[in-house]
Amino acid sequence: MSRLPIRAQSALLTSALIAVSVPSVAIAAGATATPTASGAGRVVVSSDFSGTALPSGFKAVDGTWQVKDGRLYGTSASSGQQSRITFGEHLNDFRVEATARFESALDSGRWAALGIDVPAGGAVPWSIATMRTGTTASNGLEFAQRTTSETWNVTDTGPAPTAAGTGKDVKIAVEVHGAQAVWFFDGKEALRTSKVVRSAAGVQGLLVNGATVSFDDLKVTELAARSYIRPAGAPLTVNGHRGAAAAAPENTLVSDEVARRGGAEFIENDVQPSKDGVPYVIHDSTVDRTTNGTGAVRSLTSAQLNALDAGSWFAPAYAGERIPTLAAQLRDLKTRGGDLLLEIKGAHTKAEVATIVDTIRANGMTGRVFVQSFEVDALRYTYELAPELPLALLRDKMDSDPVAISKELHLASYNPSDAGFSAKPGVIGALHAAGVAVTVWTVDTADRWKALEAAGVDGIITNRPAELSGWNAAFLQRTPAGL
Structure with a gap:
């Protein structure tokens, strides 16, 4: 392409990624879905936690995880513990969503996360989409990676449109297409990244840090490969x-x-x-x-x-x-x-x-x-x-x-x-x-x-x-x- 005049400017601003709608597929309550066919709209995991035990395919890696009163509860006793549970399968294009509620937290910086590329056994590295109890802070939402050296690489931060706090249900979701991902908070697009570190076999998960968090209506849905045609209302x-x-x-x-x-x-x-x-x-x-x-x-x-x-x-x-x-x-x-x-x-x-x-x-x-x-x-x-x-x-x-x-x-x-x-x-x-x-x-x-x-x-x-x-x-x- 022909070269245009150059003027040195370097504002570093945040933008938003395209939202993608996903068809709904009904799966029996409290169960996981693992059909052999693949494709857009396939529900890989769906659970309303109506039973009394962890659904099939869920693996508690660290911390305390239990099903009670129709919800999955995860507890981390300290800010140094990342309680983890894994499920699902390795997918390039997918949406993971749940209803989440902080039952208690050590402070407003404690967090819960959707695991978007986590080894089934919980080993590092893993990539997550995090929300703090203080979700409206400038780092209330994050995309981050836990590295092989057990340190954090936080790639993107931003505020949620409303506060989560404790005792309040919020709907959270992340859509992933390869290294691209977008955070949705209560149905609103809130943060995006092009820096998700993907592995060859990572699955999905939930994580809790310094808090007790309950989850309901968890679903993982396979998406179509990323389209380059912009949906109406989405940004350039x-x-x-x-x-x-x-x-x-x-x-x-x-x-x-x-x-x-x-x-x-x-x-x-x-x-x-x-x-x-x-x-x-x-x-x-x-x-x-x-x-x-x-x-x-x-x-x-x-x-x-x-x-x-x-x-x-x-x-x-x-x-x-x-x-x-x-x-x-x-x-x-x-x-x-x-x-x-x-x-x-x-x-x-x-x-x-x-x-x-x-x-x-x-x-x-x-x-x-x-x-x-x-x-x-x-x-x-x-x-x-x-x-x-x-x-x-x-x-x-x-x-x-x-x-x-x-x-x-x-x-x-x-x-x-x-x-x-x-x-x-x-x-x-x-x-x-x-x-x-x-x-x-x-x-x-x-x-x-x-x-x-x-x-x-x-x-x-x-x-x-x-x-x-x-x-x-x-x-x-x-x-x-x-x-």
């Missing part, structure tokens, strides 16, 4: 252009971090190979503009590219930033969170595309990479080599029939420029009817965000992801909650 998907190109040197790991902290759901970056065939994250065909070196990217070896300073051109504070390899970027995303909107920049051979695909697979990131390109051949090669990767076609001007080319190329999204889309906005209905999302680039002003949201666009690629995230947060405050 934030795609950070080259990371956060208005706030940090583009296509560097620090730019990715600024975008991530600013609320970007996807980090948009470019990839092309070095002379020795290593995929690097860089936009231009030469290194002249964004490094202290000169020459074509494809004429420089990986050793030469690794030696370049890719930050000083932007600001002295970024001196020493490097051009990351695709592998390094994927490792950073896997550890620190965020998904990748990866542009294959310029013409690539099938072998060069295969190297990109192999790198994505070797880093276990096929579920978190969306490939886009102006190059039709690059998309064809990607589909042949990795049909599981979602694809998007970049366009400066709209095709005469965007739906036809979307079907031909197996696109999940059609990604025109703002000017191109504005010349033909009526096509969005036909694209959506064909199951194809629309993401527009590169848009940095609130008036255009507003117009594109109203037109039904699904996502925006922007140099200012923090500002768009803030705009989204304000949008959600204006829009009735929909669950």
Whole structure:
């Protein structure tokens, strides 16, 4: 995409993720459900705790857990104890929900949590969505991970819309799609993250810390794979252009971090190979503009590219930033969170595309990479080599029939420029009817965000992801909650 003027800004704001409605499936009270078929809407666990014993499949790991009076009670005697119970099965896309009530707590900082990726035996690491008794505090809700070193990595915090306190039933739910998750509190979307650390076998669970908490109407439902089409009333998907190109040197790991902290759901970056065939994250065909070196990217070896300073051109504070390899970027995303909107920049051979695909697979990131390109051949090669990767076609001007080319190329999204889309906005209905999302680039002003949201666009690629995230947060405050 063509480069826009850069101005250094770095507001770090909170945004909201898309809510997804789930069909209801009735399961016998007090029982777990483990049908062999899988798919959206399948109820994996459902219990109203009407019996007198833990339901089948529930495993108390730590603390005291008992069923009485139609509820499941979990007790942790101290702030240093995380009482845990596990259930369910490993799922990539699911919703876990329950009615919860703090019966007592040592103080307003004590908490209960929905376990969203917890080893069945309770071993670390595990990922959770937490609520404190003081839910309206700035950290009343959290997404966090208990690490292998038995420390906390709290990735996201925010307040709930109302107080939980003690003695009050609140409905809590979390929807998870891979590393993405959204917290719902009493039916209202309250917090989101792109940093859930997932495992190969983690299941669901409940946790209690320094409190006694009772739970009712627990359900785990499998969801459809994440859709890129935005439901009515949901916010625009934030795609950070080259990371956060208005706030940090583009296509560097620090730019990715600024975008991530600013609320970007996807980090948009470019990839092309070095002379020795290593995929690097860089936009231009030469290194002249964004490094202290000169020459074509494809004429420089990986050793030469690794030696370049890719930050000083932007600001002295970024001196020493490097051009990351695709592998390094994927490792950073896997550890620190965020998904990748990866542009294959310029013409690539099938072998060069295969190297990109192999790198994505070797880093276990096929579920978190969306490939886009102006190059039709690059998309064809990607589909042949990795049909599981979602694809998007970049366009400066709209095709005469965007739906036809979307079907031909197996696109999940059609990604025109703002000017191109504005010349033909009526096509969005036909694209959506064909199951194809629309993401527009590169848009940095609130008036255009507003117009594109109203037109039904699904996502925006922007140099200012923090500002768009803030705009989204304000949008959600204006829009009735929909669950």
